[in-house]
Amino acid sequence: MSATSPPDRRTPLLRAVLAQTGMELRLLVRSGESLLVTFGIPLGLLLFFSSVDVLPTGRRSAVDFLVPGVLAISTAATGLVAVAIQTAFERKYGVLKRLGGTPLPRSGFLAAKGLAVAALLLVQTALTLALAAGVLGWRPTGSLGAAVLVVLVGAMTHTAIGLLLAGSLRAEATLALSNALFLVLLVISGVSFDPSVLPDGLAAVGRVLPLGALGQALRIALDGAVPTTSLLVVAAWGAGAVALASRTFRWEP
Amino acid sequence: MSSAAPVAPAGDGAPAIAIRGLHKRYGATTAVDGLDLTVATGETLALLGPNGAGKTTTVECCEGYRRPDAGTVRVLGLDPRRDARRLRPRLGLMLQEGGVYPVARPAEVVRLFAAYHRDPLDPDELLERVGLADARGTRFRDLSGGQKQRLSLALAVVGRPEVLFLDEPTAGLDPAARRATWDHVRELRAAGVTVVLTTHLLDEAEELADRVAIIDRGRLVALGTPDELTHGARDELEFTAAAGLDRAGLGATIGAEVSEPRPGRYLVHAEATPTRIARLATWLEAADLRIGELKAGKRSLEDVFLRLTADASDPAPVAPASRRRVGRR
Numbered sequence: 284m285s286a287t288s289p290p291d292r293r294t295p296l297l298r299a300v301l302a303q304t305g306m307e308l309r310l311l312v313r314s315g316e317s318l319l320v321t322f323g324i325p326l327g328l329l330l331f332f333s334s335v336d337v338l339p340t341g342r343r344s345a346v347d348f349l350v351p352g353v354l355a356i357s358t359a360a361t362g363l364v365a366v367a368i369q370t371a372f373e374r375k376y377g378v379l380k381r382l383g384g385t386p387l388p389r390s391g392f393l394a395a396k397g398l399a400v401a402a403l404l405l406v407q408t409a410l411t412l413a414l415a416a417g418v419l420g421w422r423p424t425g426s427l428g429a430a431v432l433v434v435l436v437g438a439m440t441h442t443a444i445g446l447l448l449a450g451s452l453r454a455e456a457t458l459a460l461s462n463a464l465f466l467v468l469l470v471i472s473g474v475s476f477d478p479s480v481l482p483d484g485l486a487a488v489g490r491v492l493p494l495g496a497l498g499q500a501l502r503i504a505l506d507g508a509v510p511t512t513s514l515l516v517v518a519a520w521g522a523g524a525v526a527l528a529s530r531t532f533r534w535e536p
Numbered sequence: 537m538s539s540a541a542p543v544a545p546a547g548d549g550a551p552a553i554a555i556r557g558l559h560k561r562y563g564a565t566t567a568v569d570g571l572d573l574t575v576a577t578g579e580t581l582a583l584l585g586p587n588g589a590g591k592t593t594t595v596e597c598c599e600g601y602r603r604p605d606a607g608t609v610r611v612l613g614l615d616p617r618r619d620a621r622r623l624r625p626r627l628g629l630m631l632q633e634g635g636v637y638p639v640a641r642p643a644e645v646v647r648l649f650a651a652y653h654r655d656p657l658d659p660d661e662l663l664e665r666v667g668l669a670d671a672r673g674t675r676f677r678d679l680s681g682g683q684k685q686r687l688s689l690a691l692a693v694v695g696r697p698e699v700l701f702l703d704e705p706t707a708g709l710d711p712a713a714r715r716a717t718w719d720h721v722r723e724l725r726a727a728g729v730t731v732v733l734t735t736h737l738l739d740e741a742e743e744l745a746d747r748v749a750i751i752d753r754g755r756l757v758a759l760g761t762p763d764e765l766t767h768g769a770r771d772e773l774e775f776t777a778a779a780g781l782d783r784a785g786l787g788a789t790i791g792a793e794v795s796e797p798r799p800g801r802y803l804v805h806a807e808a809t810p811t812r813i814a815r816l817a818t819w820l821e822a823a824d825l826r827i828g829e830l831k832a833g834k835r836s837l838e839d840v841f842l843r844l845t846a847d848a849s850d851p852a853p854v855a856p857a858s859r860r861r862v863g864r865r
Contacts, residue, residue, distance in 0.1 A: 292625040295654050302651030306637070306644065313639050373637065381635025384599055386624040386652045386695070535601075536633075 294386035303387060303395035304402070310369060311403055317365040320465075321403060322410070325357040328475060329411060333419045341477040346419040350411065351430075351501035352474035357407040358434055359468060359494045361400055362441030364461045370396070370449035371457035379534045389534075393446075400442050401435060408434055425507035433504050436514060437497040440521030444493065447524045450532030474498035493520040550613060552577045552699050552730035553598060557607035560593050560754075567593040569754035571607070580721070580731040582745035584738070586845050590754035591734040592632065595701050598732070599629050611699060625653060628697030630688045632704055636676045642687050643672035646694055653695035666690045667716060681708040689717060693724065700724060702733040706740060718743055738837045748837070752845040765840050773804040773812065774839070776828030777820065790815045797843045800828070808832035 311317055332338045333346040340348035373379050382392060408431060415421035448457045469475055471485050472495035478486035489495040496516035503510035553575035560568040568590040575581045583591045596602045597609050600616035600623070609616055614623045636645055646663060650656035663669050666686040671679060679687065685708060692700060705721070706714040721744055725731055735741055741748045742762045750758040750765075758765055779799035787794045792806030806812060813830075820827055831839075 291654055293654060294621070294625050294652060299652045302648050306640070306648050309644070310637060310639065376638060377631065377633040377635035378637055380601070380633075381631055381691075384601070384624070384627070384629045384631070385649060386621075388621065 294388075296388075296391060299387050300391045300395050300398070303392060304398040307395050307399035308402055311361075311365055311399060314365075314369070317369065320360045320364045321357065321407065325353045325360060325407065326410060326414060328356065329353040329414060329419070332475070333415075338476040339480045341479065346415055346421045348477070349475070350415045350421055351505050352498050353411050354408060354430065354434055354501050355437060355472075355474045355494055355498040356469065357411065358404060358437040358497060359441045359465060361403055361407065362438050362443075363445045363468075364465050365445075366396065366400060366442050367445030367449045367461040368454075368458050370446055371452070371454040374449060374534065375454035375536055377536050380536065383534050396446075397439070397442065400438050404434055404438050405431075423505060425503075425505040429504040429509070430501055433497070433500045433510065433514060433517075436521070437493070437500070437517055440493050440497070440517050440524065443521050443524035443528055446532065447528040450528055450534075468492060468494040471495070472498055491516060493517055496520070550577065551575060552579070552612060553732065554610045555594070555598070555607070556609075558594065558597060558604050558609060559606040560590075560597060560602060561605055566754050568597070568604075571751070571754065571756055573749055573756060573759070575730060575732060577730055578725070578728050579746045580725045580733070580744055582741035582748045583732065583734040583751055584736065584741050584748055584841060585734075585751035586736065589751045589845070591751055592703055593754075594751070595703055595732060595734055599627065599701055600624075625695060626698045628692035628695060628700040630692040630700075630702045630705055632707070634676065634684045634688055636684070636687065636691070638677035639675050641673050641675060642668050642679070642683075642690075645676070645687065646690055649691045649694050655696060656694050657696060659694065662690050662694055666720065667713075682710060682713045685709055686713070686717070689720065697729060699730045700732070702731065704735055705733055706735075706737065714740075738841055742837050750841060750844050757844045758840065762837055766837055772832070773806070773808040773816070774802065774829070774831045775804075775816070776801050777825050781823075781825070786816070786819055789819045801843075803843070 311321070329346075329349050333349055336345050338345065370379075383389070412421075412423070412427070416423070445461060448461055452460065468489075471478070471481060471489035472492060473486060473489055474494060474497075478489055478495075481489070490499060493516075496513045500510035500513040500517060503513065551574045553573070555571055555573040558568050558571040558573075559566075571590070571594060573581075573594075583594065585591050593602060597604050598611050598616055600620050603617060611623060612626055616623055640648075642663060643659065646659040650659050660669075663672050666689055668683060668686055668690065671683050674683075676684065676687070685705065689702070689705060692702065702721070706717050709717060718740070721731060721733070725744075731744075733740070733744065745762060747759065747761055748765055749756055777800060779796070781794075781796070781802065783794040783796060783802070790804065790806075790812050792804050792812065795803045795805065797803060804812070804816070813832075817827070
């Protein structure tokens with residue numbers, strides 16, 4: 284052997300995380316089911332119920348009511364449903380275990396998931412706002428920057444809840460539960476219609492659940508105010524989910 | 537060990553892998569039971585054993601997936617768990633389950649794994665090398681079993697590993713693909729890569745390994761070059777006949793200890809001299825017994841393996857008198 288110094292074998296972390304992010308993104312958009320949930324349902328809701336005024340939307344116009352709600356729904360659809368299901372099956376098929384044996388650290392893996400969610404949500408948010416403003420006659424009144432910030436906090440929370448499911452339940456159970464949770468949250472959180480038509484108490488419960496709090500925070504932000512309380516509720520759910528997931532997450536099938 | 541153990545420089549005689557007193561239990565099951573094993577830098581070692589012998593657990597302790605209950609494991613002088621960040625870039629591994637995204641395509645997965653490393657192999661050349669150039673755009677779940685295995689091998693070597701762990705690398709491959717994989721492993725060995733492969737294919741161990749470690753019930757029961765193992769430590773004569781012979785009587789006649797590692801398979805622990813063989817034949821004739829096989833000298837690795845792991849690999853009931861295990865120390 285020659286006397287040259289040993290080759291540098293340190294992991295090129297940035298390149299690894301970016302490559303992983305690209306892979307995560309491609310996988311998210313490669314699955315038809317995932318696209319249906321992340322784009323089809325939120326944008327479909329927005330288009331249909333803005334044009335066909337059958338849902339109770341309180342004193343606001345349908346599109347005014349729906350834009351913040353649909354942004355919140357997109358966030359939950361991506362984090363809670365699409366990422367949860369994808370990760371659950373990655374675990375089931377031993378992908379997570381295999382990645383654990385590569386130089387990509389777990390923090391890098393989680394960062395890549397987060398970046399992929401953020402990138403997808405950026406597109407979802409842009410599409411939602413473009414559709415609302417361009418086709419449905421919606422005019423923003425508050426701060427779009429604040430809304431994007433709220434979406435990011437919501438994304439972290441819902442992704443953490445999704446990963447909590449994916450890392451502790453069987454893949455099939457994650458699939459069923461994340462869809463069921465999403466459906467229930469969709470109905471009781473005041474994001475798709477005015478919750479005052481719900482039975483007493485149910486609307487109050489919906490407001491403190493992550494999707495309801497996120498919808499409220501977005502509504503306040505788009506109205507031009509600072510949604511301190513509701514954003515704190517969203518963040519608290521996220522912190523709880525992260526704390527629980529970091530204890531219960533299993534990487535192996 | 538200090539918490540900042542220096543990286544062992546390769547090539548100065550330090551072993552690539554050092555396992556000392558490894559114990560690992562899963563609940564009430566002991567998977568690895570006090571294993572000592574050293575793999576030299578550049579060596580190819582085959583871990584051979586029946587299913588459930590502890591091969592995969594041993595390898596997974598080296599890969600950092602499992603924490604030993606007792607004992608130490610060092611790979612390239614590093615602790616596989618504590619020093620994972622420094623060690624992982626230098627290891628290549630192939631797990632039994634594919635562990636690849638079902639809808640991902642070979643080309644993008646190899647490129648992804650290449651991006652985890654500072655100086656990877658060229659993904660396109662590697663795909664060509666493992667014979668997946670034509671399947672580069674096929675979803676993983678649509679690949680054949682053999683193609684999946686070859687992709688796993690490509691993912692294991694793309695980072696130019698110094699130590700390569702292959703867990704049953706040719707399971708499910710047809711003979712031609714198996715040969716191709718063997719050639720690839722030989723090439724890596726020639727390039728100086730340390731290879732640990734688990735297998736229950738005896739010809740695979742014989743073809744590839746510098747040394748073979750036979751593991752049974754979590755313990756090392758034999759270790760040596762394929763030649764050493766097949767020649768045996770002492771002279772022996774092996775024959776088959778009806779089960780449950782009077783081994784004491786036979787032993788007295790031929791002047792040697794006789795054991796019955798499996799029902800109907802006998803070992804005479806002495807040199808196979810013509811006199812001894814003649815006496816054996818006479819004794820059998822007197823008892824009106826027919827002899828099945830009679831073997832002296834070199835035995836196949838399969839014989840060695842079956843004898844050493846008889847109880848575990850043969851679930852058939854064994855007569856109490858023949859329960860003695862051979863080769864267990």
